[in-house]
Amino acid sequence: MRRSLVVANWKMHGSRASVESLLGELLAAAPTAADVAVCPSFVHLSQAVAACAGSAIGVGAQDCSHAASGAYTGEVAAAMLADLGCERVIVGHSERRQYHGESDALVAAKLNAAVAAGLAPILCVGETREQREAGEAQAVVAAQLRGALEGAASLDGLVVAYEPVWAIGTGLTATPGQAQEMHAWLREVLAEIPGVDAGQMPLLYGGSVKPDNAASLFEAPDIDGALVGGASLVAGEFLSIVGAAGA
Ligand code: PGA
Numbered sequence: 001m002r003r004s005l006v007v008a009n010w011k012m013h014g015s016r017a018s019v020e021s022l023l024g025e026l027l028a029a030a031p032t033a034a035d036v037a038v039c040p041s042f043v044h045l046s047q048a049v050a051a052c053a054g055s056a057i058g059v060g061a062q063d064c065s066h067a068a069s070g071a072y073t074g075e076v077a078a079a080m081l082a083d084l085g086c087e088r089v090i091v092g093h094s095e096r097r098q099y100h101g102e103s104d105a106l107v108a109a110k111l112n113a114a115v116a117a118g119l120a121p122i123l124c125v126g127e128t129r130e131q132r133e134a135g136e137a138q139a140v141v142a143a144q145l146r147g148a149l150e151g152a153a154s155l156d157g158l159v160v161a162y163e164p165v166w167a168i169g170t171g172l173t174a175t176p177g178q179a180q181e182m183h184a185w186l187r188e189v190l191a192e193i194p195g196v197d198a199g200q201m202p203l204l205y206g207g208s209v210k211p212d213n214a215a216s217l218f219e220a221p222d223i224d225g226a227l228v229g230g231a232s233l234v235a236g237e238f239l240s241i242v243g244a245a246g247a
Helices: 016-029 042-052 078-084 094-100 104-116 129-133 137-149 176-191 211-218 235-246
Strands: 005-009 035-039 057-061 088-091 120-125 159-162 203-206 225-228
Touching: 005 088, 005 203, 005 235, 016 035, 016 042, 016 057, 016 235, 035 088, 042 057, 042 078, 078 104, 088 104, 104 120, 104 137, 120 137, 129 137, 137 176, 159 176, 176 203, 176 211, 211 225, 211 235, 225 235
Parallel strands: 005 035, 005 225, 035 057, 057 088, 088 120, 120 159, 159 203, 203 225
Antiparallel strands: none
16 A cells, blocks of 8 residues: 655745745644655755654755765755755756756756665656647656666655646646556556566656645545645645545
C-alpha cells in the first residue's frame, strides 16, 4: 500500500512574515492523513526547517545544482540543502525546463547530486499542450523519465510527479481519466528502469490541483498524491487537499 504524499511548491512567493503565518496554520492543523512537505524559496528554507522541526511536515527545496560544490555563482548544492535539514528537492520542474533551458541530461545530473547528498528527489515530467495535441504525450514523458533516471547510481526515495505543462497555473486540470492514463503509463515505463520499484513508488499529479478537484483525482488507482502550486499558498485550501489525499 503506497502512502499518500502532498507537496506544496511555493515557487517564488512569500516573505518571512507570510511563511511564518502559513506554516503556523499548517502546523496547528498537524495533518496526518498523508505525508506532507513544503518547498519554499531557498531564502525561506532555514526558517521553514526551524518551524517544522519535530513536526510531521517535511521541508524540501525547489531545485539544486548539478555540481557537488565549486565555482558556480548563484547555485545551491544539494549537500547544502541536506546540511540545512531539507529532506527533499524538486528536480526538472517544467518552469526550470522552460525558463532555464534545463535538459534531461542536466535534470539527471541534478537528480544524482540530490541522491548523493541524501535528499529524496521529486522528479517532474509532463508534456506541453502542443505535444498532447500531436499525440506525443506518452513518448515525451517516457523520454523525460528515461533521460533523468537511466544510469542513476541510486534512486533512493525517488518520487515522480506528472505535471502536464498545459495544466500548471492555468486553472485547467487533466481529467482524472487523463491523469490516471498517464500515471499508469509512467508506472509501466518506470518498471523497465533498473533500480526502480515501480509498484511502490508514489506518483504525484500536479497542475491546478484545488480542493474541488483533488478528491476525484485521488480516486484514480495510480495517483498517490499531488504537487500543489497556487492552492498551497492558502492554508485552508492546501489542508483540504491533504485531507482528500488521505481519505
Ligand atoms: P499549480 O502548480 O498547482 O499552481 O498549477 C503546480 C506546480 O507547478 O507544481
